[in-house]
Amino acid sequence: MTDQLSRAFQALADPTRRDLVARLAADGDASVGDLAAPYDVTVQAVSKHLKVLEEAGLVSRSRDAQRRPVHLEAEVLDLMTKWIARYRQQVEERFSRLDAVLAAMDESDDNDEAEGAAS
Amino acid sequence: MTDQLSRAFQALADPTRRDLVARLAADGDASVGDLAAPYDVTVQAVSKHLKVLEEAGLVSRSRDAQRRPVHLEAEVLDLMTKWIARYRQQVEERFSRLDAVLAAMDESDDNDEAEGAAS
DNA sequence: TCGTCATTCAACCAATAGGTTGAATGACGA
DNA sequence: TCGTCATTCAACCTATTGGTTGAATGACGA
Numbered sequence A, B: 001m002t003d004q005l006s007r008a009f010q011a012l013a014d015p016t017r018r019d020l021v022a023r024l025a026a027d028g029d030a031s032v033g034d035l036a037a038p039y040d041v042t043v044q045a046v047s048k049h050l051k052v053l054e055e056a057g058l059v060s061r062s063r064d065a066q067r068r069p070v071h072l073e074a075e076v077l078d079l080m081t082k083w084i085a086r087y088r089q090q091v092e093e094r095f096s097r098l099d100a101v102l103a104a105m106d107e108s109d110d111n112d113e114a115e116g117a118a119s
Numbered sequence C: 001t002c003g004t005c006a007t008t009c010a011a012c013c014a015a016t017a018g019g020t021t022g023a024a025t026g027a028c029g030a
Numbered sequence D: 001t002c003g004t005c006a007t008t009c010a011a012c013c014t015a016t017t018g019g020t021t022g023a024a025t026g027a028c029g030a
Helices: A004-012 A015-027 A032-036 A043-055 A075-118 B004-012 B015-027 B032-036 B043-055 B075-118
Strands: A059-061 A070-072 B059-061 B070-072
Touching: A004 A015, A004 A043, A004 A075, A004 B004, A004 B015, A015 A032, A015 A043, A015 A059, A015 A070, A015 B004, A015 B075, A032 A043, A043 A059, A075 B015, A075 B075, B004 B015, B004 B043, B004 B075, B015 B032, B015 B043, B015 B059, B015 B070, B032 B043, B043 B059
Parallel strands: none
Antiparallel strands: A059 A070, B059 B070
């Protein structure tokens, strides 16, 4: 689980972390304290969640006085969608080829019938 | 971690499981034994991986004599891309609004300058 | 019916995840 | 410089994960 994609999927496997991403997407950058407020866990727990998101490359942090504003990075989200889309597409392409094969078989059946009728 | 989306992201957080999905997408349905062959782990371990994928709704299994062919289900992949795309899009929309605000500020500056020049 | 093949179940193990509390760090504002 | 606020580090706990081995299940084919 050391590669980026694994860390990214792992990061979004937690509902609290998905909600953090959702809020950052909707409201823009926010401090750890503000982000932690709505949840029923300690601020330390949320800080850990943010660390997981950061190590996955999903968020970054800057500094603003005592605060460490959290910023959502969209690139890794793109990476993830591309991974999924690739295999999603392969499935469709396989179906297309299967359809083509089935169509060819139909045609072949027609030919056989035609040949049978001709002999 | 009981909801579908969490289980799906969790399932794809493992490289072996992502590879299983990739192979099923490329080659179509396959038996547990065939799927397990390339990896350096026991067939039981792969069976467990497939169970995780199945509980996430990413694959289904039927029966063919002794074999239990594994079939990739694309729906949950769609669910995942939709989740990501939604927040990806929100980020872009926020940028657009920010651009609009900045543009409005520029315009306001122009007006101020114009008014200043007119007085 | 018996042996065999494909798969899963069960019990176990080490490592990791998500949470806690308490202490440390680091940047202000008085 | 001192107290305070925001955040992180450290140590700890329990549950889960990914792996193992060994036994059970279940469907053929002889």
